[in-house]
Amino acid sequence: MTRKRYTQAINEALHEEMARDPKTILFGEDVALAVFGDTRGLLAAFGPERVRNTPICEATIAGMAVGAAAAGYRVIVHMLFSNFIYTGFDAIANQMAKLRLMTGGQIDLPITVLAVYGGGASQAAQHSDSNHPVLMNLGGVDVLVPATPADAKGMLKTAIRNNRPSFFLQASGLGAINGDVPDGEHLQPLGRAAVVREGRHVSLISVGSMIRATQNAAKQLEKNGIDAEILDVRSLIPLDEDAIVASVVRTGRAVVVDEARDSCSAASQIAAVIADKGFSALRAPVKRVTVDNMSMPYAPNAEAAVFPNADDIVRAASSICQPESVQA
Amino acid sequence: MTRKRYTQAINEALHEEMARDPKTILFGEDVALAVFGDTRGLLAAFGPERVRNTPICEATIAGMAVGAAAAGYRVIVHMLFSNFIYTGFDAIANQMAKLRLMTGGQIDLPITVLAVYGGGASQAAQHSDSNHPVLMNLGGVDVLVPATPADAKGMLKTAIRNNRPSFFLQASGLGAINGDVPDGEHLQPLGRAAVVREGRHVSLISVGSMIRATQNAAKQLEKNGIDAEILDVRSLIPLDEDAIVASVVRTGRAVVVDEARDSCSAASQIAAVIADKGFSALRAPVKRVTVDNMSMPYAPNAEAAVFPNADDIVRAASSICQPESVQA
Amino acid sequence: MASRTTHDQQAEPWAASQLAMLERMLLIRHAETRLARTAKETGLPGGVHLSIGQEASAVGICSQLETDDWMTSTHRGHGHFLAKGGDVDTMFAEIWGKRTGICRGMGGSMHVADFSKGIIGANGIVGGGLAIATGAALAAQLDRRGRAAVCFFGDGAANQGVFMESMNVSSIWKLPTIFVCENNGLSEFTVSSTVTAGKLADRARAFGMPVEVVDGNDVRAVASVARAAVERCRRGEGPSYIEAVTYRIHGHLEAEDLILAGGSYRTPEEIDIWRKADRDPISRFRDLLAAEGLCDPETFAAMDDAALEQVEAAVAFAEGSEAADPDLARQLMFVGGEG
Amino acid sequence: MASRTTHDQQAEPWAASQLAMLERMLLIRHAETRLARTAKETGLPGGVHLSIGQEASAVGICSQLETDDWMTSTHRGHGHFLAKGGDVDTMFAEIWGKRTGICRGMGGSMHVADFSKGIIGANGIVGGGLAIATGAALAAQLDRRGRAAVCFFGDGAANQGVFMESMNVSSIWKLPTIFVCENNGLSEFTVSSTVTAGKLADRARAFGMPVEVVDGNDVRAVASVARAAVERCRRGEGPSYIEAVTYRIHGHLEAEDLILAGGSYRTPEEIDIWRKADRDPISRFRDLLAAEGLCDPETFAAMDDAALEQVEAAVAFAEGSEAADPDLARQLMFVGGEG
Ligand SMILES: Cc1ncc(C[n+]2csc(CCOP(=O)(O)OP(=O)(O)O)c2C)c(N)n1
Ligand SMILES: Cc1ncc(C[n+]2csc(CCOP(=O)(O)OP(=O)(O)O)c2C)c(N)n1
Ligand SMILES: [Mg+2]
Ligand SMILES: [Mg+2]
Secondary structure, three states: OEEEEHHHHHHHHHHHHHHHOOOEEEEEOOOOOOOOOOOOOHHHHHHHHHEEEOOOOHHHHHHHHHHHHHOOOEEEEEEEEOOHHHHOHHHHHHHHOOHHHHOOOOOOOOEEEEEEEOOOOOOOHHHOOOOHHHHHOOOOOEEEOOOOHHHHHHHHHHHHHOOOOEEEEEEHHHOOOEEEEOOOOOOOOOOOOEEEEOOOOEEEEEOHHHHHHHHHHHHHHHHOOOOEEEEEOOEEEOOOHHHHHHHHHHHOOEEEEEEEEOOOOHHHHHHHHHHHHOHHHOOOOOEEEEEOOOOOOOOHHHHHHHOOOHHHHHHHHHHHOOHHHHHO | OEEEEHHHHHHHHHHHHHHHOOOEEEEEOOOOOOOOOOOOOHHHHHHHHHEEEOOOOHHHHHHHHHHHHHOOOEEEEEEEEHHHHHHHHHHHHHHHOOHHHHOOOOOOOOEEEEEEEOOOOOOOHHHOOOOHHHHHOOOOOEEEOOOOHHHHHHHHHHHHHOOOOEEEEEEHHHOOOEEEEOOOOOOOOOOOOEEEEOOOOEEEEEOHHHHHHHHHHHHHHHHOOOOEEEEEOOEEEOOOHHHHHHHHHHHOOEEEEEEEEOOOOHHHHHHHHHHHHOHHHOOOOOEEEEEOOOOOOOOHHHHHHHOOOHHHHHHHHHHHOOHHHHHO | OHHHHHHOOOOOHHHHHHHHHHHHHHHHHHHHHHHHHHHHHOOOOOOOOOOOOOHHHHHHHHOOOOOOOEEEOOOOOHHHHHHOOOOHHHHHHHHOOEOOOOOOOOOOHHHOOEHHHOEEEOOOOOOHHHHHHHHHHHHHHHHOOOOOEEEEEEOOHHHOHHHHHHHHHHHHOOOOEEEEEEEOOEEOOEEHHHOOOOOHHHHHHOOOOOEEEEEOOOHHHHHHHHHHHHHHHHOOOOOEEEEEEOOOOOOOOOOHHHHHOOOOOOOHHHHHHHHOOOOOHHHHHHHHHHHOOOOOHHHHHHHHHHHHHHHHHHHHHHHHOOEOOOOHHHHHHHOOOOO | OHHHHHHOOOOOHHHHHHHHHHHHHHHHHHHHHHHHHHHHHOOOOOOOOOOOOOHHHHHHHHOOOOOOOEEEOOOOOHHHHHHOOOOHHHHHHHHOOEOOOOOOOOOOHHHOOEHHHOEEEOOOOOOHHHHHHHHHHHHHHHHOOOOOEEEEEEOOHHHOHHHHHHHHHHHHOOOOEEEEEEEOOEEOOEEHHHOOOOOHHHHHHOOOOOEEEEEOOOHHHHHHHHHHHHHHHHOOOOOEEEEEEOOOOOOOOOOHHHHHOOOOOOOHHHHHHHHOOOOOHHHHHHHHHHHOOOOOHHHHHHHHHHHHHHHHHHHHHHHHOOEOOOOHHHHHHHOOOOO
């Protein structure tokens, strides 16, 4: 184990996987100089054939990823901010997500798309979207939202190495956090949630960026006599429904925390799963802590008013954990 | 009341609203010859200034809608198949959905986007998406899925006339159905679900295209002694949460039926709302009848295997309506 | 074009190549004529967009390609598929929605693909193939085996921004992309000139690539400009743009009359002009070869019959095949690829 | 440019217009220099992209526009905003995230907009303004009041397909769109020439519109080509393309060094060349006006001081204003517009 920043963990995964398979290539805008630090050193290590700065043309960047993967390469594409995924969305939704099905399984598409998502830094509406829900609905791409440096490294390596198109979404608020990362080869299987904290009274189910607010909320709740379990879902497609239901079976209550807009959010999907498969264990309404149906405003105080925080989580959890029922 | 086809109802609404406000304009690919019949006669009636065939360039079509609306026009845009919404997605997700917020409310964006969605006709993956969930998550556009000719007319007129950007999605399977349409001015307020059938045992909550399968299912269920209520949600953003919860309060059980892919579907959103606000009335798991995480295959039998049908709904409803509990 | 190899045995390779082109055009024509008939008579599961009248462009270009060169196509893709060596049996089975289909019934007419022949596929998205071909060209460049990636697209698609983007990337990286615009003057039910500014070829010129505008109904002319473009690719000299001027005889799709409901976007006279023997790519080439003594009427009749037979055999194959596996879609999406 | 009207009283309208341009460039320069300082010293809520060195392009173009002409801008939009008559007080308040901001704190630096001045807004999406301006031009055409719609964009944005699409639509419909490419040779941290094929101007030529490539640091030259383009718009003659060759002196954004972490994409020498008095758009114009006897050193010093004062007043205004209304976003999205 070595302590590393989240971005460093990504960078390490990229270096290792590009070294491992010479058919792995990476392109995107400004990947040479590494806008987010995650692609640093790759050009020097692997040369200008395999690591390429593209023009600004997300539609073609995403489409090229499909073509190069279909033609036998393992492709990593950097889309910078997840808002720019929209600019290349045709190739993603109409081609990347569908080509394997439409061709009757003739090909795999080993594509990994990197993007930074989420608000909290006054980047305003066009640089703050949490759009994992949109990707989750496409029906043909994996969607990964690791919350720790170790998971970032392990899940990114798995995603690059497998043959499915996947979106690796890094929460902008998590890029600088530190965590222990296993040394050497570390492959984290996808579709497995992690119990980050065990608890008896309520399951706080956290999506990606929300892990810190959720952990802070659990501490506050503890002071109020509420013992919260925290589940970090880590991967949204595939989603670990078993772990989610198992947690609710243990606690009987759930609050799902997601930075996405509420409507058709990951939180809503998870709540729906609980309302179906976890119903018999449920002892209270399933609560969602999400963003209202709007984009992030710019002003810090206005953004904070919209952004889910620990207090929101505490309030939601408290509303379904009446002292008497918790003691029951 | 006059009996009309769904497409005729749309056509009538377009004629009436364009006649009403000379600042209403309409453009899109092949709107002059009316690929779906819905824009028929508009060019002849309103001339080539206000009704324009565009080149094939969805990114610019959507962006122009934003610009022309911001500059004072009431804009109707036809995107043909809802899959092509992806091709123009940047202007929709990054601009149309956000501009009012980002400018501090300086402008309204009276834009109505028309598109035909859904499968069932062997049009294959790239012409069959039900992508209302993706639009529902954008946080700045209304999403309308009327299921009857009357609602099509009334809701389209309201959407055109109000000042919010909205997507008016016509299920490809519903274009040819007939129904009574009120003569003359008919404005249907948005955000109101309709109880299409009253029932005591279970709420079948239908999204757009699914209304016929749901009605067939209700008939079958009746034969089995299950008295189903049907709620047609009609509008997804805004969503009539009150009506949904009220129905569940009456029946205690819910099956949500949606042609979208399950993950982050409208069905999941509705299920999540029920699991929260309707929890105390719930007597059984909330079921979803949706499409698995994939696009439509082409072959009719393969498409049918994926497409939600009345049997699926009956099965889902029956699984939560045990004879004894229904009698209770 | 895969069929070239079937003529290897012939003494005169050039003559053989000419007959192979004629043969392939006949196969496409008969295949699509049969699709039109079936669509009308008994119906097909989905719609079909036919390229009748445009065969010379598909065949002329693909005559210069090897099996492992890449190709992306359009919604009007049967001709490209067959010209690139695709198999008519499995194409028909695909369009009929059968499990013997080249895409096992999952794609249909608008998505016929055969990766074993370099056919990345037809595409239901206008302009959808442009960036994909550019990505395949990137792969080809990295492979260093001199492959080319051909992208067919229409004059309507040339108004999609991704066309210009893909030319830009192909140029700066000197990718072996060949942009083939099949300019039939029509974008669905819109006359392209009403929605297109300037000359399409000038758009390509702006990116500094060689440009050829060619009579798209002259298969030999098309083959000749294709040869030059392919050679540039093989030598690593970068992309080319070819515009094949042609015309589609059939409607945008076979259900067109129903959709138009009496409306129209062209006159019968206009269509007739392109139907004439001296305009039609097949009769024109037939007559040329006859004049050159390379194909007498008996040889032509035999080829014509053979193509027809092949098509009828394909219909029988498709009709006799089992329906698609209804569980396949689920399997494809949830099994495999986890790596 | 709104400030033109403040000089109406002057005897010599031409001289007044020249001084007004200088004045506006000074305001932009001081405003952005102040933003740089504040970003460094105390920080601003979000990042800022400064156009220092590019003032002549913004001011030259906007000097030919009326208040009710439309304009879309980029992520590097402060100069465009001020040149089009935007108010520095409310722009600063916006960047400071205050409720007195022109967008009430909802948009910030990358989204400054003022519809009362025809400023549709800056844009965080590279290329995002192109189609929006084209739509505004469509509105202007329908209005029949001779308005123009100017779209500023960068050389990096010119590689987005929407650039070509918007030129195509503007051309076929003869829309009064003016495409102004501010070619500063850089796309974020990439030297544009490494990702751009051919000449950008040739892309515009392919759509059949008049093209002018102009020294973007010569405000008078920019104004002169803008005048011709605007007149075309007024007369209903369709779109124009103007390329203003210029350079950005500051980093892509003010936090650049942190991001680059030692990496670089240009040399200090390159920057120095553009800093020289004979290249810098302001000192160059100042010297020209001095030589013409239109602006002596005292006049200039007074103007300079006035601009500086205006900027400091704006800082005071921003700092003294109340924070944004935290409930406004919700109100804007859920109230109003139902019609
Ligand atoms: C992105 C997208 N927009 C619109 C359509 C609908 N559409 C199908 S074909 C077509 C016209 C294409 O014209 P062109 O590219 O010239 O090809 P042609 O049909 O003439 O072969 C249109 C508009 C589509 N399939 N995809
Ligand atoms: C769609 C999109 N892609 C990428 C970015 C990131 N980005 C911001 S500015 C920029 C470079 C723009 O270059 P140019 O258009 O020349 O403008 P300049 O910065 O030189 O003024 C990039 C890549 C973005 N904001 N939007
Ligand atoms: Mg065409
Ligand atoms: Mg630039």
